[in-house]
Amino acid sequence: MTVLADTSLEPHRLTSAQRVLSILGVFDTENLALSLSEISRRTGLTLSTTHRLLNELRCWGALSRHSDGKYSIGLRILELGTLAPQGGQLREIALPFLHDLQHATHGNIHLAVPEGHDVIYVESLRARDTVPVPSRLGGRWPMHATCTGLVLLANSSQEFQEEVLSSKLRQYTVNTLTDPDALRHSLAEVRKSSVAVMESQLTYDVMAVAVPIRGPRDRVVAAVGITVPSGSIAPHSLVPAMAATARSISRALGAPSAVAEPPAQRPPAHWQAREVKRASFTRPSGPR
Amino acid sequence: MTVLADTSLEPHRLTSAQRVLSILGVFDTENLALSLSEISRRTGLTLSTTHRLLNELRCWGALSRHSDGKYSIGLRILELGTLAPQGGQLREIALPFLHDLQHATHGNIHLAVPEGHDVIYVESLRARDTVPVPSRLGGRWPMHATCTGLVLLANSSQEFQEEVLSSKLRQYTVNTLTDPDALRHSLAEVRKSSVAVMESQLTYDVMAVAVPIRGPRDRVVAAVGITVPSGSIAPHSLVPAMAATARSISRALGAPSAVAEPPAQRPPAHWQAREVKRASFTRPSGPR
DNA sequence: AAAAAGCCTTCCGCTATGCGGAAGTCGGGC
DNA sequence: GCCCGACTTCCGCATAGCGGAAGGCTTTTT
Incomplete structure (x- = not known):
């Protein structure tokens, strides 16, 4: 056009x-x-x-x-804007689960959906008593540099992945993966494990974990991410809570793979009520 | 035009x-x-x-x-939409205080701003484990029928108030005030006490309390509201927490009257941690 | 099966639309 | 006082874009 x-x-x-x-x-x-x-x-x-x-x-x-x-x-x-189905609607359904997740983990929680080569945060819950984190509701960040973006990209079509990989990939920190081959490797792992883990790839001193959320026909429609100060907690210890949250939301959205055994219930609120140390988050130079 | x-x-x-x-x-x-x-x-x-x-x-x-x-x-x-100053920006500043308020009171919390004859909710935190409440982020409701709307109207120009009062005021419940004189009386009280209290005026079995938030030059720019099931708690017992929250947010926005003594600090999180009974909220027939 | 009724898409010629230059107003700084 | 920049209003001309009509496709009806 x-x-x-x-x-x-x-x-x-x-x-x-x-x-x-x-x-x-x-x-x-x-x-x-x-x-x-x-x-x-x-x-x-x-x-x-x-x-x-x-x-x-x-x-x-x-x-x-x-x-x-x-x-x-x-x-x-x-x-x-709240009428956008991937925005307001999704947010509405996911919010209680995200709150539970935040209570349990004390991290910064994001709900992200894909838009072009970027992700948009349709919800962003910041942890109490933590320094500001570089993610606002409505914020836009490139897929390759965000944990939720990596999850969404890994679950996109091969064709779309290559399109993104062949575009100009901005380097935010020394850790940001910008090499297509390195990213391909990352994506394969994410696809296999259904979890993405990132260490200071968008901003320094931050560790992030993200998992996919599925909707009708089991298509991946969004991703939940959590960010915590680097070194405050072992990444893999966050995975069970993240996976449970994702499953709850997926079930509420009607994802076939998540609708099973017991009828939809909120997850218990005491997985990981561990304290998270403070850390200084740095604001990056800006999106796009 | x-x-x-x-x-x-x-x-x-x-x-x-x-x-x-x-x-x-x-x-x-x-x-x-x-x-x-x-x-x-x-x-x-x-x-x-x-x-x-x-x-x-x-x-x-x-x-x-x-x-x-x-x-x-x-x-x-x-x-x-998140770039709207009365929306995203305000929300960003107010959110932590609203979270604290919710923790303390266990009610449904709203942050509302005026738009035409209506209010728009720029944030809506629903209480954990409560039935859905008729207020979404981005939702629009007439001023005369909402508690936050009453606060905002009471703090508008005389001229604007009359304009609203002389328009067609929809009746939502038997309690909804639609008589201009009754409303004028209500508005005067709200102006005097800086608090609005409503009982089932938009939907049944719901009690609401709201207070104004002030910005630069002490102009009222928004209102915080709380809704709880009718009879679950005495309205006036919510007022201290509401007032403290409003003051904190006003201070963060730079309202002269709120900038005083101790430098901005979050309020303590244990005012009113009282349990709120469940109640069935009914969804009204829709805005506008 | 044929026909009818929807829906979406594309094409093209005419004219109402809305574009931009220019002139007018207001206000602030030197 | 003058100048300069920001905002507002006016009006004639050219073209952008409107809508009718026709074509392709799918679904429902008889």
């Missing part, structure tokens, strides 16, 4: 829908509020066009305008 | 931006996935136009398409 990425050297050939979307697209974690002229510059649209579109978006509720004249994403978008 | 609400009896005079937005607008909690022709019918756009726009939206990631051909809201919208 039409290519959206327009380096805009030539006079912008954009459809009007693309113009609207390009305005929404200029907002990101570093640009939460932008003025008319900033938006105009960043989109490459003329002032008058930008002005008119901003008004239409604001009337509808997609954007809101502050007293200083700047625009931000509006609540209507937040509201809409 | 341009009136968006178009009863579409006359041939649709829509701008192209409105066409795009009207497509996004057809999705709601009851319509999470729609086919091309359903969307075409509901928007009043022709098939060909709808078809083209759906493709553009899908390419950008605003919509996703399933194997059965139906369209849903895409993750890109979820991602965008």
